[in-house]
Amino acid sequence: xxxxxxxxxxxxxxxxxxxxxxxxxxxxxxxxxxxxxxxxxxxxxxxxxxxxxxxxxxxxxxxxxxxxxxxxxxxxxxxxxxxxxxxxxxxxxxxxxxxxxxxxxxxxxxxxxxxxxxxxxxxxxxxxxxxxxxxxxxxxxxxxxxxxxxxxxxxxxxxxxxxxxxxxxxxxxxxxxxxxxxxxxxxxxxxxxxxxxxxxxxxxxxxxxxxxxxxxxxxxxxxxxxxxxxxxxxxxxxxxxxxxxxxxxxxxxxxxxxxxxxxxxxxxxxxxxxxxxxxxxxxxxxxxxxxxxxxxxxxxxxxxxxxxxxxxxxxxxxxxxxxxxxxxxxxxxxxx
Amino acid sequence: xxxxxxxxxxxxxxxxxxxxxxxxxxxxxxxxxxxxxxxxxxxxxxxxxxxxxxxxxxxxxxxxxxxxxxxxxxxxxxxxxxxxxxxxxxxxxxxxxxxxxxxxxxxxxxxxxxxxxxxxxxxxxxxxxxxxxxxxxxxxxxxxxxxxxxxxxxxxxxxxxxxxxxxxxxxxxxxxxxxxxxxxxxxxxxxxxxxxxxxxxxxxxxxxxxxxxxxxxxxxxxxxxxxxxxxxxxxxxxxxxxxxxxxxxxxxxxxxxxxxxxxxxxxxxxxxxxxxxxxxxxxxxxxxxxxxxxxxxx
Numbered sequence: 140x141x142x143x144x145x146x147x148x149x150x151x152x153x154x155x156x157x158x159x160x161x162x163x164x165x166x167x168x169x170x171x172x173x174x175x176x177x178x179x180x181x182x183x184x185x186x187x188x189x190x191x192x193x194x195x196x197x198x199x200x201x202x203x204x205x206x207x208x209x210x211x212x213x214x215x216x217x218x219x220x221x222x223x224x225x226x227x228x229x230x231x232x233x234x235x236x237x238x239x240x241x242x243x244x245x246x247x248x249x250x251x252x253x254x255x256x257x258x259x260x261x262x263x264x265x266x267x268x269x270x271x272x273x274x275x276x277x278x279x280x281x282x283x284x285x286x287x288x289x290x291x292x293x294x295x296x297x298x299x300x301x302x303x304x305x306x307x308x309x310x311x312x313x314x315x316x317x318x319x320x321x322x323x324x325x326x327x328x329x330x331x332x333x334x335x336x337x338x339x340x341x342x343x344x345x346x347x348x349x350x351x352x353x354x355x356x357x358x359x360x361x362x363x364x365x366x367x368x369x370x371x372x373x374x375x376x377x378x379x380x381x382x383x384x385x386x387x388x389x390x391x392x393x394x395x396x397x398x399x400x401x402x403x404x405x406x407x408x409x410x411x412x413x414x415x416x417x418x419x420x421x422x423x424x425x426x427x428x429x430x431x432x433x434x435x436x437x438x439x440x441x442x443x444x445x446x447x448x449x450x451x452x453x454x455x456x457x458x459x460x461x462x463x464x465x466x467x468x469x470x471x472x473x474x475x
Numbered sequence: 476x477x478x479x480x481x482x483x484x485x486x487x488x489x490x491x492x493x494x495x496x497x498x499x500x501x502x503x504x505x506x507x508x509x510x511x512x513x514x515x516x517x518x519x520x521x522x523x524x525x526x527x528x529x530x531x532x533x534x535x536x537x538x539x540x541x542x543x544x545x546x547x548x549x550x551x552x553x554x555x556x557x558x559x560x561x562x563x564x565x566x567x568x569x570x571x572x573x574x575x576x577x578x579x580x581x582x583x584x585x586x587x588x589x590x591x592x593x594x595x596x597x598x599x600x601x602x603x604x605x606x607x608x609x610x611x612x613x614x615x616x617x618x619x620x621x622x623x624x625x626x627x628x629x630x631x632x633x634x635x636x637x638x639x640x641x642x643x644x645x646x647x648x649x650x651x652x653x654x655x656x657x658x659x660x661x662x663x664x665x666x667x668x669x670x671x672x673x674x675x676x677x678x679x680x681x682x683x684x685x686x687x688x689x690x691x692x693x694x695x696x697x698x699x700x701x702x703x704x705x706x707x708x709x710x711x712x713x714x715x716x717x718x719x720x721x722x723x724x725x726x727x728x729x730x731x732x733x734x735x736x737x738x739x740x741x742x743x744x745x746x747x748x749x750x751x752x753x754x755x756x757x758x759x760x761x762x763x764x765x766x767x768x769x770x771x772x773x
Contacts, residue, residue: 303737449619
């Protein structure tokens with residue numbers, strides 16, 4: 140177990156440096172000119188030179204990259220070209236919202252998909268199975284941002300039971316003083332139940348939308364994986380030795396769930412940025428929306444910061460999932 | 476060798492290719508007869524491809540010329556209503572596959588070809604070349620891919636070509652892995668051995684014997700990737716990082732009506748989105764069908 144963790148950590152660091160370097164260089168070789176944007180198209184050459192120097196773009200690419208990477212290792216993601224605030228602070232303000240959104244959506248999606256996939260696998264070929272398969276095929280092939288708008292129309296405009304898509308709190312309501320930066324947690328810690336409920340109501344539709352789309356692949360994976368485990372020779376053997384129904388079910392679930400977790404980790408990594416669409420629909424000031432907005436105004440440090448941050452977080456998720464996998468599936472544990 | 480295994484070897488044998496082909500087609504027809512879902516999928520894909528070619532020509536109104544009717548709800552003159560600029564939504568919805576489906580189709584074909592080539596190389600040259608390829612494709616997966624697409628398209632310019640390029644590049648690793656694992660299992664089969672015994676060169680074996688067999692799962696994945704590519708292309712323009720309005724494209728049409736929906740003008744976003752959702756669903760079904768046919772064969 141320990142060697143597994145160490146081995147994986149050894150890979151994480153170079154991968155992170157590689158990702159940072161690729162984004163850094165990519166931004167600078169693409170034909171957008173930040174000096175144009177910041178100094179204006181009709182700036183004098185002197186002004187252009189001055190802006191270039193301020194942004195550090197007058198130095199060679201290698202020097203720029205070197206000092207950027209050195210900064211990251213000290214937790215310094217540079218200063219935003221738009222607001223002149225440290226990128227790290229801006230990300231710390233926005234990331235918790237994205238994380239709460241995705242985490243809630245994953246819990247909801249798994250809570251639906253795992254029982255559904257199991258039921259579907261248990262009655263292979265039946266009507267229930269076919270319906271579940273059709274559903275998972277359908278849900279997995281849907282554009283989330285459009286469904287977000289549909290749900291808004293139904294639950295906000297028609298039914299009027301959920302709030303307008305204007306952020307995570309009703310405008311005018313005071314956010315709790317920050318402790319963890321996670322608004323739901325902060326509200327609970329401060330005992331502000333009203334704020335907690337308000338935030339939850341604002342998060343309900345985006346969470347439902349994401350969860351709906353995620354149930355597609357999760358249900359399919361659960362079904363496949365449970366089916367292949369239940370048809371495996373070791374389960375046949377377990378049955379033949381007269382193992383109790385409960386013990387059988389437990390090992391079926393343990394071995395069957397491991398691939399679902401891996402898939403979940405991959406989707407989690409994708410959604411860190413992919414949630415930008417849902418965040419746009421519901422005006423949630425998360426990290427994905429931040430990345431899009433800052434790229435549109437050529438704020439390179441902010442964009443780089445987001446990519447490095449998301450990659451680091453995704454790699455951490457993969458690591459955790461691999462460890463969980465090893466804990467669930469003895470074959471992985473012993474082969475290491 | 477058991478009876479079943481023997482049968483499988485015969486089926487994979489190239490000389491039986493003609494017979495295998497008919498049988499695959501039979502499976503397809505059988506699937507169409509048995510499953511209503513399969514019929515829906517094939518119909519959707521057919522309509523989508525038809526509209527990709529003819530959509531702009533059969534649209535009843537000009538695609539980017541405003542009519543005097545602004546914010547009109549669906550009626551017999553405007554089937555899907557009109558938006559704030561007076562554009563006829565029905566015309567634009569059926570013309571949009573010209574952009575969305577074409578982007579997805581070209582991107583998918585590019586990534587299928589590139590991914591298959593690299594997968595083949597990765598499987599046949601298992602030394603440092605293969606290792607490098609696999610590590611490279613792993614590293615791509617570590618990126619937040621959607622953000623990368625946004626960066627690339629905004630940075631390189633919001634042209635159709637750039638959108639196609641980035642979607643194709645992001646989809647290469649899927650095909651690389653799939654074709655590689657397929658080739659790795661195929662090259663252990665008896666027909667490869669016999670081709671080697673015949674004195675066929677490595678290149679000939681790779682391209683004539685192994686690759687054609689490995690491509691079928693590739694096509695199944697391609698149909699699924701088509702759907703995702705449509706979602707990504709539309710998602711990019713929804714965020715203002717893709718095809719520019721007033722181009723008739725589903726994502727930018729949905730974005731155009733996003734603020735109207737909370738005022739009750741539902742038709743502006745809902746119709747383009749529904750068309751897109753159906754199309755993606757159709758491609759997903761066809762991908763699933765190909766996979767099912769494959770499973771029945773072996």
